Amino acid sequence: MSPMQIRKMDDMHVHLRQGDMLHRALSHTAVQCERALVMPNTIPPILTATDLVKYRESIIEALASVESFTPLMTFKIVPGTTPAEIHSLKAHGAIAGKLYPDGVTTNSEGGVTDFKALYPVYKAMQDEGLVLCLHGEMPGAFSLDRETLFLDVLRTIAADFPKLKIVLEHATTADAIKCVSELPDNVAASLTVHHLYLTLDDVIGDRLNPHAFCKPIAKRPEDRDMLVKAATSGNPKFFLGSDSAPHPIPSKECACGAAGVYTAPVLLPALIELFERNNQLERLEAFTSEFGAKFYGLPLNKDTITLTEESWTVPDEYHGVKPFLSGSTLKWKVAADKTTAAVTDARATVRAPRA
């Protein structure tokens, strides 16, 4: 079969980390994506224009010379964020602000509890054309209800700021898909690859599986099926935001396992299999490389990415991080250019399969 070419992707939600992990993990995203919306929940977080400029520089510095990649920069909206800072952030290249409700995920301590108190911030973002990215979970609620209970917050902000672009990040429930579908065009949702594959049973159904543990937690099979339906529907409100999050293996496998799935290494091959299975391969490129850009008001990427039909086994580990679907065989392989492929391969560790 001849190679497949698709427009390079926009990953509209990714954790690139800092320091050593940034250097080791960035290639997986940069090889497949022309751009990615970089989450600001670093330590310390990206709160100001100064933080943002410095973080962007460190990302660009971490790129291999062969990689053509643009980080789309975001900032973290905290209770102390001011409209003045919003204007400065915009002037320095921010394209979105991310709001984490208090305590709902990794590094979200001290997050927002009073969503209305931030109305001056939303107003400044609306004026500046910045996108509001919401981690849509209600703090303090029972885990399986957190997203559904948050939808009222989404509805209220959307009604009060009809010109503010809002993304419900990593939607996980049929309720969220229905809500976003019904709201006006200023509201969209990003979908991860892992939530298109997993249900709660992958985490707790057999033995405990820390590598499938993420926030929001994967839900029921009916929810997962509705996410797949939305992703493959051709509805421009739903686009890729992988939420790929590299955690070192010990922090996943030991007690108190961290939440997050590292999907970047398999992003496109995993999506191809999913869209093929649903007979919607012709809708893949819009999901990965068009709808997000259009919602964010960005031009479409010009470069393409080449995949060859060449089955490969996802390694157990890349630079100390276990990737999503490790041990599985995937049918399509990202060819990119030879230099980049070599870089990526050199960083992988394939262990002997377990008995």
Place this chain on the structure above:
Amino acid sequence: MSPMQIRKMDDMHVHLRQGDMLHRALSHTAVQCERALVMPNTIPPILTATDLVKYRESIIEALASVESFTPLMTFKIVPGTTPAEIHSLKAHGAIAGKLYPDGVTTNSEGGVTDFKALYPVYKAMQDEGLVLCLHGEMPGAFSLDRETLFLDVLRTIAADFPKLKIVLEHATTADAIKCVSELPDNVAASLTVHHLYLTLDDVIGDRLNPHAFCKPIAKRPEDRDMLVKAATSGNPKFFLGSDSAPHPIPSKECACGAAGVYTAPVLLPALIELFERNNQLERLEAFTSEFGAKFYGLPLNKDTITLTEESWTVPDEYHGVKPFLSGSTLKWKVAADKTTAAVTDARATVRAPRA
């Protein structure tokens, strides 16, 4: 405050393990319980009268000389169990048979999928006055639905064998409580201590917590509240069966964490706090030491156990196993007799509290 005395408990569902773990963990149960129904999912399992006699001997051998404890022996019902074996098991002291649906919990591979095929076995058990203990989860179903979907199996067997005593083990849902309440008096349910405390959020709500991971998985807050209501209701259909299951810390904290909570060390102190909180302390003794015995047709225990009001911190570890509520402070302490208490204390390890 003066010490509290209650009749020694019957733990109508416990995993005593084998070999070294049996020797190390047995005291926690033997100090608080006069009797315990010993689960047969050992490796290899207890299938025959010969297995049962040998396992009972190893338990009695493992008892400290000061402990007065009677193991109530069970056997594992598998697709190959025969009525002839049932008669032999009864003759050698079995009081119950435990049925594990295929693959639903620790060591349940090769379990039952065709519940009707075992009708000759249920008939033999009914004739012999043996109790049928059911792990009530439907194989292959979504984890949160497994117990509810199994209730039809329970209803059918109960209708077809009206004189067979049946226990739905470790009930976890409001649906199960309602079902057992409505069925005739030959059907009862055991309740664990951990399911009276935990919800799914204790496993996945914050960081991943392997020590709260068990089968059946803890459910919603409404379910947990209904279990507490049943335990403290004074309804003799609901009695203690702790399902206490010691797993070595590495098998809990590493990838592929095993399911099971080790409640034996805190059994009675934890129950006292719970019943006190619900203003039903006067119903505790019936739940721990009467209803189970009556359902199983056993005389009530004559010995009592003494507790002193003396706050203590549950250790991080007993003989390589992390106990339920480790790090928590409990108000009541089992006094038992000094010899036994010394044995138990000598086996505990208290680590410095974590920051």
